[in-house]
Amino acid sequence: MNKTEVSESTMIKITDLEKFYRTEEVETIALNKLSIEIKTGEFVAIMGPSGCGKSTLLNILGMLDDPDEGSYVFNGIEVAHFTERKRADLRKHNIGFVFQSFNLIDELTVFENVELPLIYTGVPSSERVKRVEEVLDKMQIMHRRNHYPQQLSGGQQQRVAIARAVVNKPKLILADEPTGNLDSSNGNDVMELLTDLNEQGTTIIMVTHSEHDARYSHRIIRLLDGQSVMENIMI
Amino acid sequence: MIKNYFKIAFRNLWRHKSFSLINIVGLAVGMTACFLIFMYVRFELSYDKFNQNFSQIHRLNTDIKTPNEVLHWSSASPPMGPTLQADFPEVKANARVFGAGFLVESNNHKFQENNLAFTDPSLLKIFTFPFIHGNPATALKDPFSVVLTEASAKKYFGGTDIVGKTLKLNGKQLVTITGVMQDVPLNSHFNFDMLISSSTMEKMKLIDMNEWGNFSNATYILLPEGYDGLKLQAKLPDFLKKHISEDKRRKGYNYELFIEPLKDVYMDTFRGAPVNGNLRNVYVFSIVAIFILLIACINFVNLTTARSTERAKEVGIRKVIGAGKNQLTTQFLGESIIISMIAFIVSVLLSMLLLPLFNQLAGKIISHNIIEHGYIFILFAIAVAIGFLAGIYPALVLTNFKITTILKGRFTSSVKGIFLRKGLVVVQFTISIVLIVGTIIVYNQLNFMRNQSLGFRTDQMLVLDFSGDSTVQAMSESLKHEFTQVPGVLSASGSGTTPGNGNSVAYSEVESRNGSLVPVNMNLYDVDFDFIPQYGMKIVAGRAFSRDFATDSTKSFVVNETTVKNLGYTSAKDAVGKTFNQWGRKGTIIGVVQDFHFESLQQNVKPLNLRINPHNLGVFTLKIKGGDIPNTLKAVESKWKVLIPQRPFSYYFLDQNFNKQYATEDRFGKLFMYFAVLAIMISCLGLLGLASYSTLQRTREIGIRKVLGATVPGIVNMLSKEFLWLVGIAAIIAFPLAWLGMHSWLKDFAYKINIAWWVFAVAGILAMMIAISTVAFQAIRAALANPVKSLRSE
Numbered sequence A: 001m002n003k004t005e006v007s008e009s010t011m012i013k014i015t016d017l018e019k020f021y022r023t024e025e026v027e028t029i030a031l032n033k034l035s036i037e038i039k040t041g042e043f044v045a046i047m048g049p050s051g052c053g054k055s056t057l058l059n060i061l062g063m064l065d066d067p068d069e070g071s072y073v074f075n076g077i078e079v080a081h082f083t084e085r086k087r088a089d090l091r092k093h094n095i096g097f098v099f100q101s102f103n104l105i106d107e108l109t110v111f112e113n114v115e116l117p118l119i120y121t122g123v124p125s126s127e128r129v130k131r132v133e134e135v136l137d138k139m140q141i142m143h144r145r146n147h148y149p150q151q152l153s154g155g156q157q158q159r160v161a162i163a164r165a166v167v168n169k170p171k172l173i174l175a176d177e178p179t180g181n182l183d184s185s186n187g188n189d190v191m192e193l194l195t196d197l198n199e200q201g202t203t204i205i206m207v208t209h210s211e212h213d214a215r216y217s218h219r220i221i222r223l224l225d226g227q228s229v230m231e232n233i234m235i
Numbered sequence B: 001m002i003k004n005y006f007k008i009a010f011r012n013l014w015r016h017k018s019f020s021l022i023n024i025v026g027l028a029v030g031m032t033a034c035f036l037i038f039m040y041v042r043f044e045l046s047y048d049k050f051n052q053n054f055s056q057i058h059r060l061n062t063d064i065k066t067p068n069e070v071l072h073w074s075s076a077s078p079p080m081g082p083t084l085q086a087d088f089p090e091v092k093a094n095a096r097v098f099g100a101g102f103l104v105e106s107n108n109h110k111f112q113e114n115n116l117a118f119t120d121p122s123l124l125k126i127f128t129f130p131f132i133h134g135n136p137a138t139a140l141k142d143p144f145s146v147v148l149t150e151a152s153a154k155k156y157f158g159g160t161d162i163v164g165k166t167l168k169l170n171g172k173q174l175v176t177i178t179g180v181m182q183d184v185p186l187n188s189h190f191n192f193d194m195l196i197s198s199s200t201m202e203k204m205k206l207i208d209m210n211e212w213g214n215f216s217n218a219t220y221i222l223l224p225e226g227y228d229g230l231k232l233q234a235k236l237p238d239f240l241k242k243h244i245s246e247d248k249r250r251k252g253y254n255y256e257l258f259i260e261p262l263k264d265v266y267m268d269t270f271r272g273a274p275v276n277g278n279l280r281n282v283y284v285f286s287i288v289a290i291f292i293l294l295i296a297c298i299n300f301v302n303l304t305t306a307r308s309t310e311r312a313k314e315v316g317i318r319k320v321i322g323a324g325k326n327q328l329t330t331q332f333l334g335e336s337i338i339i340s341m342i343a344f345i346v347s348v349l350l351s352m353l354l355l356p357l358f359n360q361l362a363g364k365i366i367s368h369n370i371i372e373h374g375y376i377f378i379l380f381a382i383a384v385a386i387g388f389l390a391g392i393y394p395a396l397v398l399t400n401f402k403i404t405t406i407l408k409g410r411f412t413s414s415v416k417g418i419f420l421r422k423g424l425v426v427v428q429f430t431i432s433i434v435l436i437v438g439t440i441i442v443y444n445q446l447n448f449m450r451n452q453s454l455g456f457r458t459d460q461m462l463v464l465d466f467s468g469d470s471t472v473q474a475m476s477e478s479l480k481h482e483f484t485q486v487p488g489v490l491s492a493s494g495s496g497t498t499p500g501n502g503n504s505v506a507y508s509e510v511e512s513r514n515g516s517l518v519p520v521n522m523n524l525y526d527v528d529f530d531f532i533p534q535y536g537m538k539i540v541a542g543r544a545f546s547r548d549f550a551t552d553s554t555k556s557f558v559v560n561e562t563t564v565k566n567l568g569y570t571s572a573k574d575a576v577g578k579t580f581n582q583w584g585r586k587g588t589i590i591g592v593v594q595d596f597h598f599e600s601l602q603q604n605v606k607p608l609n610l611r612i613n614p615h616n617l618g619v620f621t622l623k624i625k626g627g628d629i630p631n632t633l634k635a636v637e638s639k640w641k642v643l644i645p646q647r648p649f650s651y652y653f654l655d656q657n658f659n660k661q662y663a664t665e666d667r668f669g670k671l672f673m674y675f676a677v678l679a680i681m682i683s684c685l686g687l688l689g690l691a692s693y694s695t696l697q698r699t700r701e702i703g704i705r706k707v708l709g710a711t712v713p714g715i716v717n718m719l720s721k722e723f724l725w726l727v728g729i730a731a732i733i734a735f736p737l738a739w740l741g742m743h744s745w746l747k748d749f750a751y752k753i754n755i756a757w758w759v760f761a762v763a764g765i766l767a768m769m770i771a772i773s774t775v776a777f778q779a780i781r782a783a784l785a786n787p788v789k790s791l792r793s794e
Ligand SMILES: Nc1ncnc2c1ncn2[C@@H]1O[C@H](COP(=O)(O)OP(=O)(O)OP(=O)(O)O)[C@@H](O)[C@H]1O
Pocket: A021, A022, A023, A028, A029, A030, A048, A049, A050, A051, A052, A053, A054, A055, A056, A057
């Protein structure tokens, strides 16, 4: 593994990152020589018009996808050209995901959905029960532990999704429009939860279209056509 | 982890009941067919393996070269075995088996037994026939000693503890029971109800045991472990030269001996065996089993990959959460193995249920239950393998989805995936259509053989079998007259045998066109004066036998057309009056009879002659009236009891008996048909699943189209068309394959049908119709649905 010089507190450093999508007729540049640095413990919002490359960036940061050009250093490790297996390994121990469409598994109960990441990281069964109950309790969804996702409201589903994202105690949470499918009251609940997590030390990167939600963050990165155009530091 | 897999697998199965049902039923039916065939094939390949000396036992076969043909026989002459053992130290033992038939009597019971054997004491040393009572080492040593099988012991005495008791053969010869053995296993290439010591045969002066030219018995030899029989075979030409000098052979005859390992005997259709298997059928059914399984596996693959759209989301989420490729592969493989396990349990139950039926169909008990011989474990292993094979492709497809694509939401089956599924459907229907064509052709051929004119009268011909009893032979004319007095009986004739029942082959010399005498092996029918007219055989030249000619019973021969043709005569007339010598009888050909089928239609008609010989008659044939056959039969039986009280009443009908020769083909045809039906059923099940998925996925499209004005027939047409295309392509691939396969099957028949074009048309239309009804049901349902509902479902 190749260690690069970075300051202690830097979690993510991307340099000249490029991502293209080639279809038969056209080549789309989703990310265009993008460079961003994110420190451990930050709460960053990413904003920009539709199609500017926010989701693409988040997927690369979450190691769900790999960049075509440029460097991506995560916690001091260059991961841009990691194999899928290595990425999966790094991902499951370090990163939690929250999506606009919740992405819960319909065939599993609330409890089982939240338990799943622990199973994949090999946590023993008794420990799993303890941790799942702890986090469900924190998300105030304990009373629904044996329900199936379709039996829950959107807000409840998103809380389960967040519970699942944090149960492994990841250092980084990536959220792609986490409030996009929620009404404003449920949306605010979710933002409070994320803020709490951030205060307890979790780094958060969130894509959003809502200026209101963005205000919960420390810093807003605005993208246009795959390039960072502006950064606002929130006070 | 495993628990989690099981949980989600079972929930998945339960949530998608119809999908699971199609998969499980298809796999279970496929497995059942496969299991049954597997047991059949294993049984066929297990023949004679029960013998501890299996690898050391060999059969001695003879090729008899006559001036105009070579006969490939599975027998040898009586002195060969013992002399072989005396000359070659590597021959550890030899045993001869002579088939025999006697009227056997114990106390008051009388049975005509036709499956008896004279044999040497060493037979019990070479083969493994465990004894229940008596000592196998000494049981067959003395003359007039016999060994009964358990079944015949029970038949005669009601029990097996009968050593020392006696039986009477043919009403006069007493023999002593020296042993009772277990019944000959079903998977033995020869069997018998009773063994009689070969020394008895000498004492009874039945045959000359020193005659080198009489190839009447089977000879088995025991060679050392690992010894190659071909090494011994290479020394046999010299052996023959040493022991059979020119003057001991018939003029122009020569012999060649062959050593055949026991493992080849049962499947040897070239020389034959008393119980004969057919390796080709074993192959055919193995292939059919693999095909059916393939069809069931294709269903599984197709339905699973078709559902991948639904499963994609789950895969994506699991990957995001941290599932590795291996874990996902394990999960999906686990699911397919669970399905195959459920199918396995269902198919075990089904197999248990169907085994008796299958035994009946196979014509023998291939297995009493599927737990026997550890079959169930092998089947279990096969089931796991099926689950693995059927699951591996879908598992790889599902785990290789790109997360980012899946998470985007809209995810449709790849073009490659759809193409593959369609290709697999074509494979399924190709197999099904080949099987349908095969079934039709097998049945056509069977029908053809049954309905083909045989050259003699077959219906309402009742044959009474007196097994060549000499007292009956002596009074045959008066007995025939007595039988014709029975109401319902029209006429009677006597003969040595009847068509379909085998006959002797006699060395004969016949005058050829250039005036010289040529040796010919003639099939021989000993008959009386009434036989030819009663059987309705046609005389094409000369005349039939007649009581008006004194010499007819001693000097006259009637030959068939093939004889005349083989001798080079252009017209049947030319053969009349020619010299004919046979077994010491010198005379002339007085007539030529039109060829008739005395063997099954698998065989070409061979040279045959008839002659008058009351001393060789074995059966009477009664032509009876059609009306009340059961009553006539009863009346004939009462008459028999009065006229021939010393013999049990034994009869058969000529046509039924002749058609018995097709029992193997009949079974083959039935099995073929059942498996063809299964194949098409499982294929349609898969098609049903695919069609319902594809319509389900297009629910929205159908809704939009209807809103835009599409008609119901238009939509049904659109939905059905794509599948019917596939069946059409399958037919085009299947036809030449089926033609090739069936053409080679028909090669075994001397008289056969031409493969007609309509067979293919029927098979194609049948497959098409079945497919249409399968698909159309789904399509109509989708087309009739209210578009508002289907649009809301998005
Ligand atoms: N799989 C793909 N194939 C081709 N082009 C793609 C693909 N995914 C994204 N793109 C293109 O890349 C660009 C960035 O897409 P991305 O999904 O990152 O946008 P986004 O900023 O998340 O938009 P939104 O706010 O609407 O979610 C877009 O122009 C999109 O058309």
